[in-house]
Amino acid sequence: MAKIPQHTIDEVKNAWDVVELVSGYVGLKKKGHNFWGLCPFHNEKTPSFSVNSDKQIFKCFGCGAGGDVISFIMQYEKTSYPEAIRFLAEKKNIPIPQDHSPEEINQRSEIEELYFINKLTAAFFAEQLTLPQGDEARQYLRKRGFDDAVIAAYGIGYAPDRWDGLFEYAKKESVDPRLLERAGLIIPKTGGYYDRFRHRLMFPISNVSGRVIAFGGRQMRNEPNSPKYLNSPESAIYHKSKVLYGLAQAKDGIRQMDEVIIVEGYADCISLFQFGIHNVAASSGTAFTAEQAQLIRRYTENVCLVYDGDQAGIRAAERGGAIMLEAGLNVKIVVLPGEHDPDSYVREAGESAMQQLVQKGQDYINFRVVEWLKSDKLRTANDKANAVSEMAQIIARMDDSLKRNAFIEEVARKLDTALPLVAKAVQKNRSAVARQKDKEPIVISHAPASSLTTSSSSVPEKVLRAERGILRELLLNPSQCEYVFGYVEPRDFKNPAIQTLIGKIHSLYMEETPYDYNVVVQDCEVKIKTAAERLIFGAGPRQAIVEDKYELSECIREMQLYDLQLEEQTVREAIRVRELEKEDPAELMASLRHIADRIKAVRQSKLISLYETGEHTDEVPF
Numbered sequence: 001m002a003k004i005p006q007h008t009i010d011e012v013k014n015a016w017d018v019v020e021l022v023s024g025y026v027g028l029k030k031k032g033h034n035f036w037g038l039c040p041f042h043n044e045k046t047p048s049f050s051v052n053s054d055k056q057i058f059k060c061f062g063c064g065a066g067g068d069v070i071s072f073i074m075q076y077e078k079t080s081y082p083e084a085i086r087f088l089a090e091k092k093n094i095p096i097p098q099d100h101s102p103e104e105i106n107q108r109s110e111i112e113e114l115y116f117i118n119k120l121t122a123a124f125f126a127e128q129l130t131l132p133q134g135d136e137a138r139q140y141l142r143k144r145g146f147d148d149a150v151i152a153a154y155g156i157g158y159a160p161d162r163w164d165g166l167f168e169y170a171k172k173e174s175v176d177p178r179l180l181e182r183a184g185l186i187i188p189k190t191g192g193y194y195d196r197f198r199h200r201l202m203f204p205i206s207n208v209s210g211r212v213i214a215f216g217g218r219q220m221r222n223e224p225n226s227p228k229y230l231n232s233p234e235s236a237i238y239h240k241s242k243v244l245y246g247l248a249q250a251k252d253g254i255r256q257m258d259e260v261i262i263v264e265g266y267a268d269c270i271s272l273f274q275f276g277i278h279n280v281a282a283s284s285g286t287a288f289t290a291e292q293a294q295l296i297r298r299y300t301e302n303v304c305l306v307y308d309g310d311q312a313g314i315r316a317a318e319r320g321g322a323i324m325l326e327a328g329l330n331v332k333i334v335v336l337p338g339e340h341d342p343d344s345y346v347r348e349a350g351e352s353a354m355q356q357l358v359q360k361g362q363d364y365i366n367f368r369v370v371e372w373l374k375s376d377k378l379r380t381a382n383d384k385a386n387a388v389s390e391m392a393q394i395i396a397r398m399d400d401s402l403k404r405n406a407f408i409e410e411v412a413r414k415l416d417t418a419l420p421l422v423a424k425a426v427q428k429n430r431s432a433v434a435r436q437k438d439k440e441p442i443v444i445s446h447a448p449a450s451s452l453t454t455s456s457s458s459v460p461e462k463v464l465r466a467e468r469g470i471l472r473e474l475l476l477n478p479s480q481c482e483y484v485f486g487y488v489e490p491r492d493f494k495n496p497a498i499q500t501l502i503g504k505i506h507s508l509y510m511e512e513t514p515y516d517y518n519v520v521v522q523d524c525e526v527k528i529k530t531a532a533e534r535l536i537f538g539a540g541p542r543q544a545i546v547e548d549k550y551e552l553s554e555c556i557r558e559m560q561l562y563d564l565q566l567e568e569q570t571v572r573e574a575i576r577v578r579e580l581e582k583e584d585p586a587e588l589m590a591s592l593r594h595i596a597d598r599i600k601a602v603r604q605s606k607l608i609s610l611y612e613t614g615e616h617t618d619e620v621p622f
Contacts, residue, residue, distance in 0.1 A: 004085055004096060006507060009070075012085055015092040016069045018056045025076060025208055027255060027299045032573070038298050040076060041065045045328060045399055046587050050574070057491060061571050061591040068491060077209065078111045078237075081510040087211075110182070114237045117175065117183050118204075118212040124169050125157025125202040125215075134158040136220055137201050144267065145347060150274040153249055154203065159217055161199035167192075184214075184233040197230065203245070203266045205231075205238070205284070208295075210248040214238040216266060216284060231284070241289040244296070245269055245282040251299055253278030259302040261358060262288075264316065268306075268342035275351040288320035293327035302330045304361045306354075309336040314371060321364045325407075326397040332361030365391065365407065369414050378415070388417055388425055396429030459494040459562070466558035467498045472535050473552055474505050475517050480552060481509040487556050492563060497528050561602045568595050 019028065019035055028035040028051060039049035039060040048062040059066040065075055073084040089096045128134050129151075137158040141151060159165065167177065167186050177193055180186040186193040200217030207213050214232035232238060244262075246269040254260045261280040263269050269282035283292065296303060303324050307313035317333050324331045334357050336345050346354045362370065372378045372387055391411045398404045408426055412419040470488070473480050490503040501520055508515045517536060521529050571592050578585040 004082055004511070006504065008089070008094070008096060009085055009507065012089045012092065012094055013056075013069060015094060016088055017053065018058060018069050018072070019051050019053045021069050021088075022051050022058055022072060023255075024251065025072075025298065027297075034574075036574075038294075039063060039065065040298060043294050044587060046578075046584055048574075048587050048591060050570070059567075059570075061567070061574065062587060067489065071489070077115075077207075077211065079115070080112060081507075083112050083115075087209075110236055113179050114183050114213075114235055115211055117170075117179050117185070118214070118237075120170070120173065120175070121166060121180075121183070121185055121215070122155055122157065122204045122212045124166060125159055125204075126155055127157075128160050128165070129156065129158040133160050140201065140220065144271075144343075145274075146270060147274065150270055153273070154246070154270055155206075155212070156270075157202040157204070159195065159197035159200045159202050161220075163194045163198060166195045166197070183235060196232075200230065205243060205245055206248045207237075207243065208247050208251060213243070214240075216245075218266075239291075240284070240286055242291040242295065243284070244292055245284045246273065247281045247295070249273060250279055250281050253280075254299045258300050259304060259358075260296055260300055261304050261306055262296075262320070263306050263342045264308065264313070265341070265343070271343040271346055272354065275346050275354070277346070277351060277354060283320070288316070288323055290323055290327060293324050293329060296324075296329060297327060301328065302332075304332040304334060304358050306334040306336065306342050306358065306361075308341045309338040313341075318368065318371075321367070322394045325364060325394060328398070328400055328403075331364045332358070333364060333367040334358060334361045335367070363410075365410050365414060384415055384417065388415055388422055391415075392422065392425035393429050395426050396432070463558055463562045464495055466555035467493050467495055468535060469555040470552065470559075471498050471501055471532075473555075474502070475520060475532065475536055478505075478509075478515055481505065484552060484556070485509060488559060492559060494562075497531060500524070500528065501532065557602055561599065564595055564599045564602065568592065568599065571595060 022028065022037075023035075025040050026037040026049065028037040029047075030036075033052065033054070035051040035053070036047045037049050037051070038044055038047050039062055041060060042063040042065075044062050049058070049060045051058045057066065057068055058072055067075070069088060070081065070084045073079065073087055074081060077084065077087065079087065086096050129137055141156065146156070167180065170177065170180055177186060181188060181193065185196055187196055197215065197217040199220050201220060203216040203218070204212045205214040205216060214235070214237075216232075217230045219226055219228055219230070231240065234240060245266060250260065250273070257279045259279060261272065261277065263272065263280060263282050264284075265282060266284065269280050272280040305317045305320055305324075307317045307320075314335065317335070321331045321333055336342065336357075340348070342354070345357075368387075368391065369378070372383075377383050378387060388411065391407075395404055395407045395411070398407065404426065408422050409419060411417070412422040415422075470484060470493075474484060485506060490499055490506050493499040493502050501524070504520050505515065508519070517532070521532050524532070571588055575585045575588045575592065578588060
């Protein structure tokens with residue numbers, strides 16, 4: 001893989017604002033100096049994920065994730081350092097040479113390979129739609145009323161009516177067929193492979209950043225033994241329970257409207273978008289999941305379910321609405337006339353009528369009561385008791401006590417039942433939930449916390465000595481990179497000059513490029529070169545290479561302790577802000593306790609600084 005020049009890496013990082021990048025994945029609100037939102041790396045009820053525009057970093061005080069724009073993409077997209085840079089560069093139209101040779105593909109991780117092959121396949125399907133063999137598919141799209149703009153926006157394509165159309169194309173592109181098989185795009189047979197998708201209208205399924213992770217294909221002719229819709233199988237990058245179709249196209253509209261409209265099918269989603277309703281996503285015909293509800297909460301707390309008016313659509317709205325309430329979302333339900341789905345309704349009645357339906361959507365309890373009345377299921381005392389019991393089970397799983405109490409009162413009123421009886425039923429179910437509900441624990445990272453970068457003039461000398469010690473070790477002994485970068489990253493170093501040199505070493509290490517002292521300091525300012533030479537050659541004879549990593553571990557511990565203390569200050573400030581705004585600081589309090597435990601653990605070891613370099617003046621940067 002071709003090495004990405006350092007100046008290009010710097011250009012990519014400078015082109016992105018961390019708030020701009022992260023807000024594409026997380027709904028952020030400014031509080032104090034930082035922006036806060038729900039962490040995209042673990043499930044949480046209250047925001048503990050912070051983004052600092054001044055320092056260009058993010059930090060989750062719940063799970064410990066943190067870093068800069070490149071780190072964010074590496075962690076979210078589960079990709080390598082070079083691939084994260086390429087991803088960010090492509091979004092900003094910064095040219096980086098692309099190499100699709102077999103050698104380059106062999107160096108990719110499985111995740112990167114899957115992204116690569118899905119992108120290649122999406123381009124193939126899109127091209128096939130424009131060719132003569134795609135005429136039937138184009139006519140179908142025209143008949144459904146889809147214009148060129150929306151076809152391009154969603155990347156709609158066509159899988160040719162051949163057993164080996166994609167397979168042969170990939171072979172010409174020198175793509176290993178085993179990669180296509182892992183992506184679920186071809187299926188093995190005796191002596192070869194055949195395409196999974198044949199003579200189908202193809203809908204690429206993307207993650208929130210717009211990267212294609214799977215496909216849905218609609219058949220173009222009736223085949224009794226073939227499903228009308230066929231999806232890619234799950235893979236390392238595609239888990240259907242965690243994806244909402246069209247979210248990449250809708251996230252800006254969702255933030256603008258502070259609401260998301262959820263429909264069931266691809267065509268429903270695309271039609272509403274074409275008619276100017278840009279805050280729409282689809283569950284893609286699968287049962288709505290808790291993971292999808294958590295995904296929505298990153299962007300908004302307000303959801304309107306617009307499902308078909310038949311019994312299947314009503315049942316889906318009942319189940320999906322209950323899951324959304326449990327996740328803390330505010331839910332409205334729109335029941336379309338029985339003969340309509342969202343696609344047909346918006347085409348017949350228009351955008352304005354659809355928007356009015358959304359605005360007048362029923363709250364969940366009213367929706368359930370209306371449906372029970374329609375079905376004559378509230379006629380007897382036993383019917384009413386069953387309805388109260390069902391609603392109590394749903395309300396019991398809501399964590400917000402204020403919402404829970406409001407729902408108890410509403411159920412009591414609308415089902416004409418004594419308030420204490422409803423409250424008792426909910427409390428009984430709450431006890432069962434407490435025993436049975438599988439809460440995902442917050443995993444606290446054991447890597448050192450990433451503090452906000454500070455001026456080196458305010459950093460204790462013992463911390464700067466530790467930074468100099470680590471730099472000296474890495475300049476003299478590159479084999480220590482794996483150990484050091486398992487605990488610290490360039491952004492953890494407070495001295496700007498040391499951070500620059502550590503950043504160069506880190507880039508060389510990530511690219512697996514051998515280096516020595518001269519490679520690292522080339523192109524550096526004279527002051528930095530002078531300081532590095534003094535660090536290496538001016539501190540007396542070189543001590544023995546650290547074999548047991550004891551000296552390095554003490555330097556790392558010194559940095560860890562300082563970072564933890566800064567992190568503790570930041571969390572305390574966040575708790576203070578949350579308390580002033582009358583919000584629950586429980587999750588941050590838990591984080592504070594974890595930080596205190598880690599500080600105690602670090603302090604139990606004697607912190608030793610063995611790398612003394614004498615007095616320092618303003619003439620050298622460290």
